[in-house]
Amino acid sequence: MNYRTVIFCVIGLMFATALASPRLAIPPEGVAFGEVAAGVAASKSIELRNASPSPVTVSQVKGCCGAEASLSSMRIEPSSAATLSVSLKAMLPGEFSKHVRILCDDPESPVINIPVTGTALESKTAAAASRWTLPTVVLAGIVDGFNPCSFAIVISLAGILAIGGRKRRARIIGGLAFCAGTFVTYMLMGLGLMQALKALEGLRVVHDVVMVVLALALFVLSFLSFRDALKFKKVPVFSVVTLKLPEGVKVLIRKIAMESWSGPAVALAGFGCAFLVTLLDALCTGQVYVPVLALISHEPGAWRSFALLVVYNLAFVAPLVAVFILASRTTDAFQMAKWSSRNVIPAKVALGVVFALLGVLVLLGTGFLGHAGIGIRYN
Numbered sequence: 001m002n003y004r005t006v007i008f009c010v011i012g013l014m015f016a017t018a019l020a021s022p023r024l025a026i027p028p029e030g031v032a033f034g035e036v037a038a039g040v041a042a043s044k045s046i047e048l049r050n051a052s053p054s055p056v057t058v059s060q061v062k063g064c065c066g067a068e069a070s071l072s073s074m075r076i077e078p079s080s081a082a083t084l085s086v087s088l089k090a091m092l093p094g095e096f097s098k099h100v101r102i103l104c105d106d107p108e109s110p111v112i113n114i115p116v117t118g119t120a121l122e123s124k125t126a127a128a129a130s131r132w133t134l135p136t137v138v139l140a141g142i143v144d145g146f147n148p149c150s151f152a153i154v155i156s157l158a159g160i161l162a163i164g165g166r167k168r169r170a171r172i173i174g175g176l177a178f179c180a181g182t183f184v185t186y187m188l189m190g191l192g193l194m195q196a197l198k199a200l201e202g203l204r205v206v207h208d209v210v211m212v213v214l215a216l217a218l219f220v221l222s223f224l225s226f227r228d229a230l231k232f233k234k235v236p237v238f239s240v241v242t243l244k245l246p247e248g249v250k251v252l253i254r255k256i257a258m259e260s261w262s263g264p265a266v267a268l269a270g271f272g273c274a275f276l277v278t279l280l281d282a283l284c285t286g287q288v289y290v291p292v293l294a295l296i297s298h299e300p301g302a303w304r305s306f307a308l309l310v311v312y313n314l315a316f317v318a319p320l321v322a323v324f325i326l327a328s329r330t331t332d333a334f335q336m337a338k339w340s341s342r343n344v345i346p347a348k349v350a351l352g353v354v355f356a357l358l359g360v361l362v363l364l365g366t367g368f369l370g371h372a373g374i375g376i377r378y379n
Helices: 003-020 124-145 148-162 168-200 204-234 247-260 266-296 302-327 333-342 344-365
Strands: 031-038 042-050 056-063 068-071 081-088 094-104 111-122
Touching: 031 042, 031 081, 056 068, 056 081, 081 094, 081 111, 124 266, 124 302, 124 344, 148 344, 168 204, 168 266, 168 302, 204 266, 204 344, 247 266, 266 302, 266 344
Parallel strands: 031 111
Antiparallel strands: 042 081, 056 094, 068 081, 094 111
16 A cells, blocks of 8 residues: 555545534533522523534524523634523522524534533522512411402302301301312412413513513502502592402302302302302402412422412411301391401501512512622623
C-alpha cells in the first residue's frame, strides 16, 4: 500500500467521522439551572457550536413543560456558535426536568432534545405566604360560611325546613343532609377547579396574568365589601349592598328547597337540594372559594393541597350546621332572619379583610412580588 492510498484512507475516514458525528456541539449537561427560587422566573443561556465544515440551519426551537426557549441565530456558520436562551418558572419546590427540542438540517441528528434540569427552592416570599396559608384557609372558610351574600339564603332554607311541620329529628336529619351535600358538592367543584389551575402552571405567561387579574379582582371585592358595610350602616336594608345574589337566583333556590323538602325522604331530599343550591350559590361563595383554590394549588404536594381543601370546606359548612341545629329548636324563621340582619356589618368587614389577605397571598404564593423585578437571572 503506497502513501497516496494511506492519505486517501485517512481523509475518507475523517470525512465519514465528520458526517456521522452531530454537527452541533452541545454541553453534555444540557441547560443546568442549578438552584432557583420556586415561583420566580429564571433564565439561563448556553452555546450551540457548529463543529462541522458546513452551515447548520435550525428550523424550530421549542421548549416544553413550561420552559421557553429562543436561539440568537437560526443559521450557524462553521466554527461559530449561537446562544440558546431558556427561561422558566418552577412553581413548586423540588427537582425539575424539562427539555428543549431543536429541529435542524443535520442529517445525523435532525431532532435534538436538550435536557433542562435544576432544583427549585422555596422563595422567601412563597415561604411567608405558605406560613399564612392554613390560618387564612380556616378564616376564609368560616367567613365565607357567614357570607351575607348567601347566608340569608341558608337562613331561608332553614326556615323552610323549620316551618314545614316536621318533627325535630326530621329537621336535624334534613339539615345535616343538606350540609353533607354542600360539603361533597364543594369538594368536587374544588378538585376540578384545582386541576384546571395546576394545568395553567405549564403556561407560565397565562398563569401569571390570571393570578395577577385574580389578585386585582380580590382587592376590588375587598373595597366593595367595606363599602357595603358602610352603606348598610347608613341604610340597614340588604337591597343597598352590591355583593349579593340576584333576586331571581334567590327565588329559584327557595323554590328548589320547598319542592325538595315537601316529600317524605327528608335526608335524600336535603342532599339533592344541596347539590342544586350549591351550584347556584357558587355565584356568591365562589368569590372566596376560587382565590382560596388558587392559593392552595401552589402548595407543595398533592396531599397537602387536598388536606387544605378539606379544611376549608369543613370550616365553610360549620356555620351551616350551626344554623340548621338552631332551626331544629325553633320554628320562628323571623328571629333567625333578624339575627342574620344584625350581623351583616361585621360579616361584610370580615369578608373585606379576607379578600384583601387572599389578594396579597395570591401574589406572594405565585412569586409575583419576587418576579416584579423580572425574576432572577442565572448564568
